[in-house]
Amino acid sequence: MEEEKEVNALSGIFDVKQFLQKLLKLWWLFLLCMIIGLSYAYYKNQFIQTFYRIESLISIKDNNNPLFTSNQSLTFNWGGTTDKVTTAITQFKSRSHAEVVVDQLQFYVNYIKEGDYYNIDAYKQTPFYVFVDTSNAQLYQKNIRIKVLDNDRFELSTTFGGTIAGGFDYAKKEPTSVQVPQGDWSQIFRFGEKIELPFLKVTIERRSDQVSAGEWLFNLGNYWGTVMRYKGIAVSQQPDGSSILNLSMQGLNKQRLIDYINKSSEVLVTEELRKKNKFAVSTIKYIDSSLQKQSKLLKESEEELSTFRNNTQLLDATVQNTDFNSKLTGFEIQKRDLLNRLNYYENLDTYLKRRSDYTAIQAPSVVGISEGSIGGFIAQLIGLSEERKRLEFSLKPDAPAFREIDRQIDALKTVIYENIENSTSLLESELSQINREIGKLENQIKRLPKEQQEFLKIQRQFDITQQAYNVFQAKRAEAELVKAANVSDVYIIDEAKDTGQGGSQRDSNINYLIALLIGIAVPVTVAFILTLLDSFIHSPKDLEKLSPVPLIGVIGQVKHDNNLVVYEKPRSAIAEAFRGLRSSLHFIYNQDTGSNTGSKTIMVTSSVSGEGKTFTSINLATVFALSGKRTILVGLDLRKPKIFDDFYIENTIGVSNYLVKDATLNEIIKSSGIENLDLALSGPVPPNPSELILKKQMAIMIDELKQSYDYVILDTPPLGLVADAMEISKYADASLYVVRQGYTKRGMLDIVNDKYVKGELGNVSLLFNYFSDKARYGYGYGYGYGYGAYGNGYHQDNAPKTAADRLKQQISKLFTLSRKRG
Incomplete structure (x- = not known):
């Protein structure tokens, strides 16, 4: 009784009984929808493909240079392990990183094997490999059939609808157009032969000494679409918060996934080492330019000293009996060292005020600055600058992260300016004292004969130049040693590999379930609509x-x-x-x-x-x-x-x-x-x-x-x-x-x-x-x-x-x- 009351109450809004009656009358529609739905589900199940999941493990650590662990000038930590892990995750997912990997693997080349219901990605399953000449525009997104004729020859063929076809410049990464022959086209080539066509410039190599006959398709596909697809690599920390990263991808071709993950890790290893060596490389470049100048000055000083000796009868022993030369030389070397430091601070001040990219600053130790504070601040500044450049690939210019990094950079620059000012004041005081000492010695030297004065001057200039040259050589050797001893902070624990793991398929029963639901939903919907639109009285x-x-x-x-x-x-x-x-x-x-x-x-x-x-x-x-x-x-x-x-x-x-x-x-x-x-x-x-x-x-x-x-x-x-x-x-x-x-x-x-x-x-x-x-x-x-x-017969006569x-x-x-x- 209560159930009947509930039905009657509901019928006040919607006639449930009438709805059920209409539903029973639509039994034929149930049957028809079921037949159509299950037939379509069976058809769709023929297109279900196998998906593979490939994984790799890498570690992000602070691998400090074991030879210079205390030297912040040439090796430094630009954020600690936590920051490096976050940066690595961001880089793996960045567009620029995906571009590098796709370019190196030429993943925009699609290898296709035609199937009964769908085409199969035949990457590394074909007996050949296509190498693209990226310096030229190529035919874009057009299937080309390749028929292997024998062990040495193959035939390429396709059909063109006009004389102009879409092309793509993979070097400039922009679309273009290429000239093509209209109608059916085919031509026979040899493996390893460079193909030079107006629309296609590639080299097709055999994968092995013996190739099997058969037909395949290949095309040069959507470059940016490929980049964006692989940009979606999954990166997670295992466990959460650790420095161990799990890289994983899912797709239809197992070998593509393996190659991309491994090449992606390899690119990151190389990039991290390049960043780590960037400071040392910049320093070596600066030292090389200084050594070139010092070498020229040293040669000139040596020639001048030799000429003077040959032209005078002055004995070295007479000069060696006095300590004027050694003392004055020492003071001159100190003076030059102070001037180099002051010049470094002056250049650093100018650089910070005029430039926004701080990654090319030379090491303070090159000019003999051993203050840990200034070296540490510069290292932090370079690290923040590197971080800002990395974020530019993945964030918008007005992102809050940029404002935070700019705030930190400005704060560091303020501290560095204060250090420059204080250090410059101390160095200028030391320079004044050395200049006074040099003045005293020069006054004493003036009492010596003119030939001795001239000889002391030339000898002193030679000693100073040689000392500077030796210092720069030592600094260069130090920088080279640091560069050689640097190792990447990225370490591959488990590379991606085909271990025979099987793939997974979408459950085919889902399609049948969907067909069943549709088969039920359509008649129910029709009955519901008919009931809503039914304006007749039924009971x-x-x-x-x-x-x-x-x-x-x-x-x-x-x-x-x-x-x-x-x-x-x-x-x-x-x-x-x-x-x-x-x-x-x-x-x-x-x-x-x-x-x-x-x-x-x-x-x-x-x-x-x-x-x-x-x-x-x-x-x-x-x-x-x-x-x-x-x-x-x-x-x-x-x-x-x-x-x-x-x-x-x-x-x-x-x-x-x-x-x-x-x-x-x-x-x-x-x-x-x-x-x-x-x-x-x-x-x-x-x-x-x-x-x-x-x-x-x-x-x-x-x-x-x-x-x-x-x-x-x-x-x-x-x-x-x-x-x-x-x-x-x-x-x-x-x-x-x-x-x-x-x-x-x-x-x-x-x-x-x-x-x-x-x-x-x-x-x-x-x-x-x-x-x-x-x-x-x-x-x-x-x-x-x-x-x-x-109304028949009331408002007009019936038709006879x-x-x-x-x-x-x-x-x-x-x-x-x-x-x-x-």
Whole structure:
């Protein structure tokens, strides 16, 4: 019971029962969708390919130079392990990194093996390899068939639609166009031969000494699409937060995945070592330029000293007896060292103010600056500059990360400026002291003979130059040693490798499941939409929801040749339904008047034509007559007469004649052939039926009929089409408003509802006709009587029947009439 209440409550919003009924009627659509869906699923399953997953492990560590662990000038930590791990992950996923790997592997070359259902990526499965000359534009995204003829020769072929085709410059990485031969093209080449065509410049090599015959396809594909596809390499830390990185990729060709992951790791190893050596390389470059200058000066000093000795008779021993030379030389070397430091600070200050890329700063140790603070700050500055350059490949220029790095760089530069200022002040003080010492020694040397003074000057210049040259040589050797001892911070633990691991496929049952769901969803959706769009009334419950007018009875369906169901089948369910209707009408009369005696007038109407009001009128009149009551059925549907057909009486004279006083009441009353039941047919169709109904003659007719009969049944026009029924209702003691299942629309009840609420239509009840819901009401019969379309014959004349139809109808009526009379 509670379940039924829930269904009924839901039906107030959506008719669940009607929805289920429609769903059952769509069983064929279920079957059709299932067949189509499962067939398509089977077809799609033929395209399921095997996916492989390849992994590699690498380690990111601080591999400091073991020979110079304390020297921050040539080796430094630019962020620690955590920063290096984050940087490595970002670099693996960067576009620039993918470009380098794709370029080195030439992964934009696609090798294709044609299959029954789909083409297969045949990378490293073909007996040849295509090497692309990237210095020239190439034919772009056009399949070229390669047919291996023998161990030395192969044939290339394709078809061109015009003389110009799309091309791509893989060096400049931009699209272009190439000249091609129009129509079918083919040409035979040899393995290892350089192919020089206007649209294709490649070399095709054999993979082994012996190649097998066969056909394949290859093309030079979408470069940027390839880069972006491999940019999606998966990188994760194992475990989280550690310096161990797991590289993994998934794809259709196992060997492609292996080569990309290994080459990607190799590129990162090389790049990290290059970054680590960049400081040393820059320093070596600076030292080499300084050595070149010092070598030239040393040679000039040596030549000058040799010339002086050859041109003078001065003995070295005389000079060696004094310590002027050694002292002054020492001071000059110190002075030059101080000047180099001051010059370095001056250049550093200028560099920081004028440049934004700080990765090319020379090491402070090159000029003898051993202060750990300045070296450390410069190392940090270079590290931040390197980090900023890396982020430029993956972040937008206005990203918050750039603002943070720029803030750190500015803070470091401020500290470096302060160090430069303090160091410069101290160095200038030391320089002034050395200059004073040099001045004292020079004054003493001036007392010596001129030849000795000149010799000391030349000798001193030679010693100073040689000392500087030796220092630069030592620094260069140190830088080379540091560079040679550097190792990459990236270490490959497990390289990607084919260990025979199998691939995985998408579960083919998913396609069948989807087909099953679609097969169910389509009919359900159709039934749902049909239910939502269905505006017809289907059950007495619908009437209870849609109208305040009480329901007096339900008439089921019955298959019969005419409308005389109660008379010809008195024991049928339909006859019982009309007897129940008769009892209900008696109850209404008794309740309304307090008496069940006297003549009663019952009007039968509906919304539109075809809802069964004539059927109801005939059988209701019959059931009253069979109960012994004198009953007359009056045809007041002056626009579309019907009653005469069922009683096989000619409609030559009737109510329309009486209303125009062309006949008396006795003249229009006919016997129906049923005991106690008379008929007053509507008569010929008048041009003004509404005006006739309004005449006083109508009231007179009803009064006279009520005096002669116990029950007067009025068959009226539809209330929803014409106003006649409302004029007739004032003569009726009760009104029956016929609603037909699956025919009457919900909105049609608005008319009777409005008139009922306003009190314009009194004692009205709804009669539900043509009902076939056996499960709930026990009526399983149908009568198959055609009622026609809405409004036929009320606003325009019916289309005349053919002559053959009219002849057949007349013969049938005459035959029936003669049989009754006989």
